[in-house]
Amino acid sequence: MLSFIIRRLGQSLLVLLVTGLIAFSMFRFIGDPIDNMLGQERTIEDVERLRTQLGLDQPFPVQYYRFLENAVQGNFGVSYRQGRPVSEILLERAPATLELAAVSGLFALGLGIALGVFTAIRRNGIASNFIMSASLIGVSLPTFLIGILLIYLFGVQLRWLPTFGRGDVVDFGWWSTGFLTESGLKSLILPAITLGLYQMTLIMRLVRSEMLEVLRQDYIRFARARGLKDRVVNFRHALKNTLIPVITVMGLQIGGIIAFAIVTETVFNWPGVGLLFINAIQFVDIPVMAAYLMLISVMFVGINLIVDILYVFVDPRLRVDSAGGH
Amino acid sequence: MADLSTSAPTKPGRKGRWARFADSDFFYSFKRSPVAVVSFTVTMLLVLSAVFAPLIAPTNPFDPASLNLMNGFTPPMEPNAFTQESFLMGTDDQGRDVFSTILYGMRISLFVGAAAVLFAMVLGIFLGLVSGYFGGWTETIIMRIADVQLTFPSILVAMLIFGIAKGFTPVEYRDQMAIWVLIIAIGLSDWVQFARVVRGTTLVEKNKDYVAAARLIGRSPWAIMIKHILPNALSPVLVIATISLALAIIAEATLSFLGVGAPPTQPSLGTLIRIGQGFLFSGEWWILFFPACTLLALALSVNLLGDWLRDALNPRLK
Numbered sequence: 001m002l003s004f005i006i007r008r009l010g011q012s013l014l015v016l017l018v019t020g021l022i023a024f025s026m027f028r029f030i031g032d033p034i035d036n037m038l039g040q041e042r043t044i045e046d047v048e049r050l051r052t053q054l055g056l057d058q059p060f061p062v063q064y065y066r067f068l069e070n071a072v073q074g075n076f077g078v079s080y081r082q083g084r085p086v087s088e089i090l091l092e093r094a095p096a097t098l099e100l101a102a103v104s105g106l107f108a109l110g111l112g113i114a115l116g117v118f119t120a121i122r123r124n125g126i127a128s129n130f131i132m133s134a135s136l137i138g139v140s141l142p143t144f145l146i147g148i149l150l151i152y153l154f155g156v157q158l159r160w161l162p163t164f165g166r167g168d169v170v171d172f173g174w175w176s177t178g179f180l181t182e183s184g185l186k187s188l189i190l191p192a193i194t195l196g197l198y199q200m201t202l203i204m205r206l207v208r209s210e211m212l213e214v215l216r217q218d219y220i221r222f223a224r225a226r227g228l229k230d231r232v233v234n235f236r237h238a239l240k241n242t243l244i245p246v247i248t249v250m251g252l253q254i255g256g257i258i259a260f261a262i263v264t265e266t267v268f269n270w271p272g273v274g275l276l277f278i279n280a281i282q283f284v285d286i287p288v289m290a291a292y293l294m295l296i297s298v299m300f301v302g303i304n305l306i307v308d309i310l311y312v313f314v315d316p317r318l319r320v321d322s323a324g325g326h
Numbered sequence: 327m328a329d330l331s332t333s334a335p336t337k338p339g340r341k342g343r344w345a346r347f348a349d350s351d352f353f354y355s356f357k358r359s360p361v362a363v364v365s366f367t368v369t370m371l372l373v374l375s376a377v378f379a380p381l382i383a384p385t386n387p388f389d390p391a392s393l394n395l396m397n398g399f400t401p402p403m404e405p406n407a408f409t410q411e412s413f414l415m416g417t418d419d420q421g422r423d424v425f426s427t428i429l430y431g432m433r434i435s436l437f438v439g440a441a442a443v444l445f446a447m448v449l450g451i452f453l454g455l456v457s458g459y460f461g462g463w464t465e466t467i468i469m470r471i472a473d474v475q476l477t478f479p480s481i482l483v484a485m486l487i488f489g490i491a492k493g494f495t496p497v498e499y500r501d502q503m504a505i506w507v508l509i510i511a512i513g514l515s516d517w518v519q520f521a522r523v524v525r526g527t528t529l530v531e532k533n534k535d536y537v538a539a540a541r542l543i544g545r546s547p548w549a550i551m552i553k554h555i556l557p558n559a560l561s562p563v564l565v566i567a568t569i570s571l572a573l574a575i576i577a578e579a580t581l582s583f584l585g586v587g588a589p590p591t592q593p594s595l596g597t598l599i600r601i602g603q604g605f606l607f608s609g610e611w612w613i614l615f616f617p618a619c620t621l622l623a624l625a626l627s628v629n630l631l632g633d634w635l636r637d638a639l640n641p642r643l644k
Binding site: 015018026030137140141142143144145148151152156255256259260262263266267277278280281282284286289293296297300301304 | 474477478479481482485486488489490492493572576579580583584585586599603606607611614618621622625626629
C-alpha cells in the first residue's frame with residue numbers, strides 16, 4: 001500500500017519534471033528571450049545585463065534548475081506582451097475561471113444526477129426518451145456552438161441575460177467575486193451552462209446506466225417486498241450505490257472543465273485564465289504559455305494522483321493486485 | 327465431396343468483388359439500418375461537394391476579381407438593393423457568397439481532419455506494433471507517454487502543440503504553415519487510442535502459432551508485424567479512425583474558432599463561424615448560421631457512421 005503510493009508519487013514527480021522541461025525549453029528556445037524583452041532601442045550593456053540577470057550565460061542544466069526553483073516559488077518571469085509578472089496576471093485572472101468552473105461543475109452534478117435518476121425510474125416514458133435523444137445531440141454539438149446558440153437565444157433575441165464579461169465584481173483582497181452582485185450572478189448563467197452541459201449529459205448517462213444496473217439487484221427487490229416506499233428505495237438504497245463511479249468520473253472530468261473553460265471564456269469574453277492562454281498563443285507570449293502549462297499539469301497530475309489513491313482505499317482488490325507487483 | 331473436383335477450376339461460388347460485397351453480412355446490416363444509410367449519404371454528399379467545390383461553387387470567394395463590395399450583407403434568397411443579384415445563402419461583409427465560402431471552407435475542414443487522423447493512425451499503429459511486439463523498455467516508455475497524454479484533454483494538447491509550433495515558425499510563414507501545423511497538432515493529440523488498440527491485439531497475436539511459424543521460416547520482425555499481426559487489428563482501427571475523424575473535424579473547428587487554427591486567408595468552417603459571430607448582434611444571422619449548420623451536419627453524420635461501424639464490425643467494442 002505505502003509502496004504503491006510512493007511509486008505513484010514518484011511517477012507524478014517525473015511527469016511534472018518532464019512538463020517543466022517542455023515549458024522551460026519553450027521559454028529558452030522559441031525566439032530569443034532577450035529580443036522579446038528588449039525593444040529595438042537597446043545598448044550592448046543592456047543586453048549583457050539582462051543576459052546575466054536571466055542567467056542565460058549559465059549551462060543548460062543550471063538554467064533548468066533555476067527555472068524549476070523559480071516555478072516552485074510561483075515566479076514565471078515577465079509577460080512579453082503585458083510587461084508584468086506572469087504570476088500577478090494569473091492570480092488576477094484565477095478567480096474568474098475558478099468561479100465559472102465551480103458553478104458549472106455544480107450545475108452538471110446537480111442536474112445530471114436528477115435527470116439520470118428520473119430517466120432511470122421512468123425508463124420508457126416519453127419524457128425520458130426525449131431527454132435521452134436530446135442528450136445525444138448535446139454531446140455531438142461542439143461547445144462553442146452551444147455557447148453561440150445560447151447567446152443568440154437569451155442575449156440577442158430575448159435580451160434576458162448578459163452575453164459577455166463578468167458583470168460587476170466585489171473585491172476581497174486579491175480575490176474578486178461575481179457572486180455578490182445581481183449582474184455578476186446573471187453573467188454567470190450562460191457561460192456556466194455552456195461549460196457544464198457536456199459533463200451534465202455524461203453524468204446523466206452514467207447515473208442512468210448505474211441506476212438501471214442497481215435497480216435489478218436482489219436487495220432492491222427485497223426492499224420493495226418489505227413494503228418500503230418507492231422514494232426510499234430509489235433514493236436511499238439505489239442512488240447511494242451509484243454515486244461512487246459518479247464521484248470518480250467527476251474528479252477526472254475536472255480536467256475537461258478546465259480545458260473547455262478556454263473555449264467558453266473565449267465565446268463569452270470571460271476574463272479568466274483560459275482567455276489569457278488563448279491570447280498568449282495568438283501573440284506567442286511564451287512566459288504566459290509556460291506558466292499555464294505548468295499550472296495545468298500540476299492540477300491534472302494532482303487530480304489523477306488523488307483519484308488513484310482513493311481507488312485503492314475504496315477497492316481492496318486493487319491493493320492485492322499492486323502488492324503482487326507488475 | 328465428389329463435386330469438388332468439378333467446381334474447383336471454374337469456382338462458380340466465387341462472384342465478382344462487388345457481388346460478394348453486396349452479399350456480405352456487413353452490407354446487409356448497412357441496408358437494414360436507416361441511420362447508417364442516411365448518415366452515409368449525407369457524409370458522401372458533403373465530401374463530394376467539398377471535393378468538387380470549384381465546379382459547384384457559383385463564385386470563387388478567394389478571387390478578388392469576382393467580389394463586388396456592393397453585394398455585401400445580402401440576405402439569403404433576396405435580391406441585393408444595389409446590384410439586384412441574389413444569393414442562395416446570402417453574402418458576408420465583403421460581398422462573398424456564403425454558399426461558396428462554405429464549400430471551400432469544408433474542403434479545408436475535411437482535409438485537415440482526414441490528414442490529422444491519417445497521421446495519428448500511422449503514428450499510433452507504428453508505436454502500438456513496436457511496443458506490443460518488442461516489449462521491454464520500448465513498451466514502458468511509449469505506454470508511459472500515452473498514459474501521461476491521456477490525462478490531458480486532447481484539445482489542450484493540440485493547442486499547446488499549435489502554440490509551440492507557431493513560436494518556431496518565422497512570422498512571414500505563419501499563415502501558410504498554419505494548416506500543416508494544425509494537422510500535426512491534432513494528429514499528435516490523437517494517436518494514443520490507435521496505439522493502445524494495436525498494442526492490445528499485438529500482445530494477443532504474437533504468442534499464436536502462426537506468428538511462431540512465420541518467425542521460424544525467417545521472416546523479419548517488420549514483415550511479421552505488418553503482414554501478419556496488423557490485419558487482425560484493422561477493424562477496430564477503422565472504427566477508431568471514423569470516430570476520430572468526427573472528433574478531429576470538431577477539434578479543428580474549435581481551434582479555428584478560437585483563432586489558433588486556420589487563418590482568415592484559408593478559412594475553414596471554424597474560421598467562418600468565428601467571422602460570423604461578429605455579425606450576430608447586428609442581425610446578419612446567415613453569415614454564422616449556414617457554416618454552423620454545415621459543421622454540425624458533417625460532424626454528426628460522420629459520428630453516427632462511426633457508431634454504426636463500431637456495432638457492425640465489432641460487437642465486443644460496444
